[in-house]
Amino acid sequence: MQYVNKRENREEGNKITQAYLQEIWIEDEQRYPVDYNESFKKLPTKANSYYKQMTQVLLNNQNHYCCYCMRRLTGKGDTTLEHIIPQTADDKVAHYYQRDDFPILKGYIKLSSLFSHEQNPSMAKLPHTVCYDNLVASCHGKFPTIKKGKEFETDGHSCNHPRGVKRALPLYLLTNIDTIITYEINGSIVANPDSPLYKEAEELIQSAQLTWETLSDIRALWYVLRHIDLDQIVAESGNEQSRKDLIQDHLYLTDFSDEKIKALTVKFTKEQYWECFLLYDWFHSYHWNAA
Numbered sequence: 445m446q447y448v449n450k451r452e453n454r455e456e457g458n459k460i461t462q463a464y465l466q467e468i469w470i471e472d473e474q475r476y477p478v479d480y481n482e483s484f485k486k487l488p489t490k491a492n493s494y495y496k497q498m499t500q501v502l503l504n505n506q507n508h509y510c511c512y513c514m515r516r517l518t519g520k521g522d523t524t525l526e527h528i529i530p531q532t533a534d535d536k537v538a539h540y541y542q543r544d545d546f547p548i549l550k551g552y553i554k555l556s557s558l559f560s561h562e563q564n565p566s567m568a569k570l571p572h573t574v575c576y577d578n579l580v581a582s583c584h585g586k587f588p589t590i591k592k593g594k595e596f597e598t599d600g601h602s603c604n605h606p607r608g609v610k611r612a613l614p615l616y617l618l619t620n621i622d623t624i625i626t627y628e629i630n631g632s633i634v635a636n637p638d639s640p641l642y643k644e645a646e647e648l649i650q651s652a653q654l655t656w657e658t659l660s661d662i663r664a665l666w667y668v669l670r671h672i673d674l675d676q677i678v679a680e681s682g683n684e685q686s687r688k689d690l691i692q693d694h695l696y697l698t699d700f701s702d703e704k705i706k707a708l709t710v711k712f713t714k715e716q717y718w719e720c721f722l723l724y725d726w727f728h729s730y731h732w733n734a735a
């Protein structure tokens with residue numbers, strides 16, 4: 445995971461929320477009826493909604509990577525906005541997130557249900573369903589579709605979709621996230637048992653389903669190809685045969701079992717899986733411990 449610095453791009457993000465609030469203001473009642481699902485996604489126009497504007501600011505803030513799995517994102521159909529404090533949270537749930545570890549969540553956010561019903565609410569705390577501080581860009585978490593019987597189904601999900609409203613503290617908001625959650629050369633994602641936030645890291649990994657097999661395979665393959673230039677990897681993988689050669693030749697240098705080498709080769713020779721693999725190039729420059 446990468447550290448997400450919410451102090452950057454904040455002014456830009458807050459401007460979007462404030463413009464949205466101005467637009468929904470009810471003069472007669474002197475309040476803002478925040479309606480995330482409808483108005484935030486439709487105003488000021490559907491083509492350039494506040495939701496879409498916020499997505500771009502968040503992607504810039506996160507270097508265009510999913511906050512959970514590190515998939516590269518374009519913002520065009522591959523990105524969803526994840527609510528750190530879930531949309532449906534009540535006071536008790538919000539309290540779990542608004543702790544000293546996360547001063548931004550604690551200091552600048554109010555539940556939308558409370559904010560909406562107040563008359564002339566202060567802008568010091570913005571409504572949680574639409575404010576920059578409580579939003580992060582996440583991938584849709586879909587993996588390639590594969591044939592199961594007669595049907596085609598996605599090979600699983602990670603990130604926003606499985607997380608739903610499950611508890612997931614935003615550990616990526618901590619500057620030392622890369623010591624709390626690490627990756628091993630076999631592709632597994634690991635919560636550091638020495639971290640005081642070990643339990644929370646485990647919970648985050650499970651909630652976003654980051655142990656998903658295809659994700660682990662992708663990370664393992666990046667480790668295997670870590671010494672080859674990125675340009676070369678792309679250039680040498682233009683068709684099925686060249687992909688197969690590239691993958692197989694390097695897998696044979698590992699101590700993976702023959703069975704695993706075969707399975708990985710078959711999987712990533714397929715175009716859909718290879719395209720998906722390339723979206724995870726963040727792992728190419730990851731500081732693998734055993735490297």
Ligand SMILES: [Zn+2]
Pocket residue numbers: 510511512513514515582583584585602603604
């Ligand atoms: Zn993701």
